[in-house]
Amino acid sequence: MGNNLIEKYYRTERLPHIWCPGCGNGIVLRAIVKAIDNLGLNKDDICVVSGIGCSSRATGYLDFNTVHTTHGRALAFATGIKLANPNLHVIVITGDGDCAAIGGNHLIHAARRNIDITTVVFNNNIYGMTGGQYSPTTPTGDKGTTAPYGNIDPNFDLCELAKSAGATYVSRSTVYGANMITKQVEEGIKNKGFSFIEALTICPTYYGRKNKKGDAPEMINQLKEMTINVDAYYKLPQEKREGRIVIGELYRVQREEYIEKYNRLINSF
Amino acid sequence: MTENNKRLMQGNEACVEGAIAAGMRFFAGYPITPSTEIAEISAAKLPRIGGKFIQMEDEIASISAIIGASLTGVKAMTATSGPGFSLKQEGIGYAIMAEVPCVIVNVQRGGPSTGLPTSPAQGDIMQARWGTHGEHSIIALYPSTVKEIFDTTIRAFNLSEKYRTPVILLMDEVIAHMREAVDLPDISEIKIYNRKKPSVGPEEYKPYKVLKGNIVPEMANIGEGYRYHVTGLIHDESGAPTNDNRIAEELVLRLVNKIENNLDDIVYYEKYELDDAEEAIVAFGATARSAKSAIDTLRAKGRRIGMFRPITIWPSPKKQLTELAKKVKRIMVVEMNMGQYLLEVERIAGKYTEVLGYGRVNGELVTPKEIVRFVEEG
Numbered sequence: 001m002g003n004n005l006i007e008k009y010y011r012t013e014r015l016p017h018i019w020c021p022g023c024g025n026g027i028v029l030r031a032i033v034k035a036i037d038n039l040g041l042n043k044d045d046i047c048v049v050s051g052i053g054c055s056s057r058a059t060g061y062l063d064f065n066t067v068h069t070t071h072g073r074a075l076a077f078a079t080g081i082k083l084a085n086p087n088l089h090v091i092v093i094t095g096d097g098d099c100a101a102i103g104g105n106h107l108i109h110a111a112r113r114n115i116d117i118t119t120v121v122f123n124n125n126i127y128g129m130t131g132g133q134y135s136p137t138t139p140t141g142d143k144g145t146t147a148p149y150g151n152i153d154p155n156f157d158l159c160e161l162a163k164s165a166g167a168t169y170v171s172r173s174t175v176y177g178a179n180m181i182t183k184q185v186e187e188g189i190k191n192k193g194f195s196f197i198e199a200l201t202i203c204p205t206y207y208g209r210k211n212k213k214g215d216a217p218e219m220i221n222q223l224k225e226m227t228i229n230v231d232a233y234y235k236l237p238q239e240k241r242e243g244r245i246v247i248g249e250l251y252r253v254q255r256e257e258y259i260e261k262y263n264r265l266i267n268s269f
Numbered sequence: 270m271t272e273n274n275k276r277l278m279q280g281n282e283a284c285v286e287g288a289i290a291a292g293m294r295f296f297a298g299y300p301i302t303p304s305t306e307i308a309e310i311s312a313a314k315l316p317r318i319g320g321k322f323i324q325m326e327d328e329i330a331s332i333s334a335i336i337g338a339s340l341t342g343v344k345a346m347t348a349t350s351g352p353g354f355s356l357k358q359e360g361i362g363y364a365i366m367a368e369v370p371c372v373i374v375n376v377q378r379g380g381p382s383t384g385l386p387t388s389p390a391q392g393d394i395m396q397a398r399w400g401t402h403g404e405h406s407i408i409a410l411y412p413s414t415v416k417e418i419f420d421t422t423i424r425a426f427n428l429s430e431k432y433r434t435p436v437i438l439l440m441d442e443v444i445a446h447m448r449e450a451v452d453l454p455d456i457s458e459i460k461i462y463n464r465k466k467p468s469v470g471p472e473e474y475k476p477y478k479v480l481k482g483n484i485v486p487e488m489a490n491i492g493e494g495y496r497y498h499v500t501g502l503i504h505d506e507s508g509a510p511t512n513d514n515r516i517a518e519e520l521v522l523r524l525v526n527k528i529e530n531n532l533d534d535i536v537y538y539e540k541y542e543l544d545d546a547e548e549a550i551v552a553f554g555a556t557a558r559s560a561k562s563a564i565d566t567l568r569a570k571g572r573r574i575g576m577f578r579p580i581t582i583w584p585s586p587k588k589q590l591t592e593l594a595k596k597v598k599r600i601m602v603v604e605m606n607m608g609q610y611l612l613e614v615e616r617i618a619g620k621y622t623e624v625l626g627y628g629r630v631n632g633e634l635v636t637p638k639e640i641v642r643f644v645e646e647g
């Protein structure tokens with residue numbers, strides 16, 4: 001099955017990929033591809049758009065229409081693509097820095113418009129590609145090459161951000177449970193509107209090493225320890241919720257999609 | 270052409286009319302004086318013809334969106350001014366590298382920074398040329414009348430489709446906001462160039478390979494069965510990123526040469542009273558209008574003077590400027606900056622003739638009177 005997915009959906013001639021041994025990106029990518037396979041979508045109808053970063057290099061390995069754009073702008077490019085050709089399923093692959101720092105404003109406005117794009121953030125809590133600087137999701141106190149004494153910035157809850165900005169489907173999952181990522185990407189693609197999926201992943205090379213988190217399996221285990229399913233979370237008494245990261249489907253709402261609205265305008269003339 | 274097609278039109282409106290005539294069906298922008306009317310008029314017109322307008326959150330988002338739209342095969346444009354033009358540079362570089370046709374309008378205003386938002390200036394000549402990083406060539410066009418804005422916008426789209434490159438349309442605030450009678454040509458008279466679509470099937474298609482007889486690679490629309498990779502990284506013919514030094518050099522040179530080797534096709538210009546001229550003015554946009562009037566005055570006084578007006582300012586009209594330089598005793602470059610195009614004219618013409626510059630940066634137009642004085646005293 002696994003190899004089938006690779007042959008069916010990867011540009012095998014472009015492999016091996018550039019990612020470090022133990023990097024979580026491959027797990028997230030495979031989970032996305034599996035969702036596409038489960039939905040039985042035609043490869044020609046899929047456009048995957050990414051920004052810049054280790055995670056964003058994913059598009060190069062995929063046998064879809066793929067656009068590797070500039071740092072932070074994947075959602076802006078994707079907005080143009082989707083608006084100009086609404087028949088495409090547009091999926092954005094982005095990193096935590098790409099999506100929440102330089103691209104934060106584009107995220108807010110894509111969510112606000114509720115344009116039918118599915119965004120998957122590979123959140124590894126660090127700037128991987130540039131060698132381990134702290135990102136908007138680096139936990140306060142953790143180290144990066146530009147936070148040698150510990151990060152004093154508060155870290156961002158990206159799902160809260162996407163929800164407040166207007167996303168109509170918001171969920172979080174981790175590379176510990178790749179099936180959940182797949183399920184969420186399926187739901188995201190099915191949702192007619194802006195879908196936001198935060199996939200917690202690992203960068204053993206920089207975040208892991210800087211913060212003495214151990215090797216890849218240990219880091220994946222830590223993701224398991226740190227997270228809690230949304231249903232279980234709300235059953236916990238308030239005092240026990242502190243510090244737990246909630247995973248699962250966090251938010252869903254019905255709201256008219258952006259292009260549907262625009263088409264209504266076009267059809268009114 | 271019939272009388273019916275004659276309309277009183279503002280420069281910014283002529284730009285939108287030209288763009289739509291050229292086939293623009295997508296516009297993304299962010300408001301900024303003095304370009305805002307281009308967005309406003311696009312917002313009003315595009316949905317009525319099945320096109321799309323979107324006001325993005327900033328200028329970087331706008332240019333990113335038009336590049337995305339263009340990748341799906343839809344002709345797309347954005348418009349901005351000074352501060353916004355600075356922000357567009359990232360996207361311009363991407364469109365150059367990924368060879369995505371699109372048009373970027375810059376209605377110039379006084380700078381640096383927020384500068385003089387409502388005053389004319391020609392301070393972005395060099396930013397248009399070198400604003401984005403890395404070695405590259407660029408096409409930048411500079412109309413001088415409202416009618417010419419219409420025609421030049423169409424040319425901008427045609428060149429952008431033909432050479433698969435972003436084209437910059439530089440405009441002056443005064444012409445953008447000026448109303449002039451414009452004779453719109455019949456749609457059937459307008460020559461439209463559309464990008465070449467693949468002549469081979471998806472199996473054989475190499476998105477960045479130039480086939481024999483073509484100037485640029487054939488371009489498949491996203492969503493039509495040719496699944497390929499687009500990137501701003503150095504890439505091989507298949508679109509795959511690579512660090513190969515030989516491929517890097519080949520690609521960068523190909524991107525430069527597809528423009529620099531086709532100057533006869535790309536360079537537009539006007540010659541005014543140059544046949545017997547002993548001295549010449551070089552000017553563009555609104556400044557060229559003042560220069561024309563100055564030339565008429567000077568000629569009436571018996572001076573043999575003319576003007577060379579580049580409409581394509583980048584790539585520069587090397588051949589024409591060299592010929593001119595060999596013929597006249599001096600060339601005077603008049604512009605609303607402190608000598609940006611002067612640098613280029615000096616570079617080309619300086620070894621054959623004397624080159625002088627006249628410039629200003631106070632937000633006022635250069636008047637015909639001033640030019641007369643400069644020519645007589647300078």
Ligand SMILES: Cc1ncc(C[n+]2csc(CCOP(=O)(O)OP(=O)(O)O)c2C)c(N)n1
Nearest residue numbers: 052053054055071095096097098127128129
């Ligand atoms: C405009 C711009 N600024 C900075 C960079 C350098 N840069 C490349 S990737 C990156 C950070 C990527 O981090 P993230 O989005 O978290 O992705 P990761 O590499 O961790 O997957 C930066 C700062 C760039 N390419 N472009």
Ligand code: SF4
Nearest residue numbers: 019020023054128203
């Ligand atoms: S640096 Fe980190 S994110 Fe980048 S490939 Fe290596 S492990 Fe993955």
